[in-house]
Amino acid sequence: MNLIEPILAQAAAITQLRRDIHAHPELCFEEVRTADLVAAKLGEWGIPIHRGLGTTGVVGIVHGRDGGQSGRAIGLRADMDALPMTEFNTFEHASQTHGKMHACGHDGHTAMLLAAAQHFAQHRDFDGTVYLIFQPAEEGGGGAREMIKDGLFTQFPMEAVFGMHNWPGMAVGSFAVSPGPVMASSNEFKITITGKGGHAALPHMGIDPVPIACQVVQGFQTIISRNRKPVDAGVISVTMIHAGEATNVIPDACEIQGTVRTFTYETLDLIERRMREVSEGVAAAFGAQCTFEFVRNYPPTVNTAYEADFCRQVMAGIVGAEQALAQEPTLGAEDFAYMLQAKPGAYCFIANGSGAHRGRYAGGGHDAGPCTLHNPHYDFNDELIPLGATYWVQLAQAWLGHTPPADRPMPGKA
Structure with missing residues (x-):
């Protein structure tokens, strides 16, 4: 040396x-x-x-x-x-x-x-x-x-x-x-699924945002496995899911947060677009509302x-x-x-x-x-x-x- x-x-x-x-x-x-x-x-x-x-x-x-x-x-x-x-x-x-x-x-x-x-x-x-x-x-x-x-x-x-x-x-x-x-680039997302809260014993009277949020998170996996080119690196990490205050209450809303990492803007553009489509589409299919926020941090x-x-x-x-x-x-x-x-x-x-x-x-x-x-x-x-x-x-x-x-x-x- x-x-x-x-x-x-x-x-x-x-x-x-x-x-x-x-x-x-x-x-x-x-x-x-x-x-x-x-x-x-x-x-x-x-x-x-x-x-x-x-x-x-x-x-x-x-x-x-x-x-x-x-x-x-x-x-x-x-x-x-x-x-x-x-x-x-x-x-x-x-x-x-x-x-x-x-x-x-x-x-x-x-x-x-x-x-x-x-x-x-x-x-x-x-x-x-x-x-x-x-x-x-x-x-x-x-x-x-x-x-x-x-x-x-x-x-x-x-x-x-x-x-x-x-x-x-x-x-x-x-x-x-x-x-x-x-x-990689570093990016953050925050998705709020808003349904209709109510009594946990009467789920048919409301729109439960929790199973909708679970469907959204599962849907994100197909972005990486089926939309992204396998040779292009990309990671979606859901790191926080927040909902509810009591065990016998269906909450009004459920919040999903996490990060996205990519090496190229092309892959990042694809992931952001598909995340928005999946989130809003799944929420709409269950009669809920979706607010989608995506912040691009470090390139x-x-x-x-x-x-x-x-x-x-x-x-x-x-x-x-x-x-x-x-x-x-x-x-x-x-x-x-x-x-x-x-x-x-x-x-x-x-x-x-x-x-x-x-x-x-x-x-x-x-x-x-x-x-x-x-x-x-x-x-x-x-x-x-x-x-x-x-x-x-x-x-x-x-x-x-x-x-x-x-x-x-x-x-x-x-």
């Missing part, structure tokens, strides 16, 4: 920053303390900053040896927010705020980019500019979208933008990246081919070609998708291991639960800090040291 020695030498100090951020998690658009810490460190290292994009976002500006006169620029992004959940770990840097936790590793993402920033500040051996994007509100707030709305790409014009997420279960020392869709995360291949070459130079893996698409969602709609780039995975790293803390200090994303036992693996920072540095240096082809594919609709 070819790590940058000065980054290794500074890894212990950056690890302490990571654990400090982990102990003080902040939710969407509330990342004031985290943003203050990031801004303070960038300022300490002589990196000019801009604050306020997307409410709490921070952008660091690092000019190379030419003072940025070449006009070349690259963007590197890390997310800063935590999740609204309670941590079960008991090590020293566990969350100090009940109900808030860094269960997705954004503390580690921030630390890796800070480690790269420190190296950039000390070794400006590149021509052009590196923009360090510390983004708020990835966990449902659309912080990437809000930073773009506030002028991220107009104030800081860049040729391409890159993101990275830790991935539990992959052996430490490996990366994964692929062209095309790598994470699919789609890597442009040239940039994904470029990242793979950089990874191979660090960990070897055999550890620069193909990225298996996941139906999880990521708001870096908004940046990839606006700019060419790639979103990769860096392996976080199986969770054994938690046993190395003094006295143990963690439960035996799984170390998977969005799990109360999760913790970022600090071994990744020098590896991830090395990747960021070498990616930026390589990108700014070559001229990408003008005719390479640009972002398009998935």
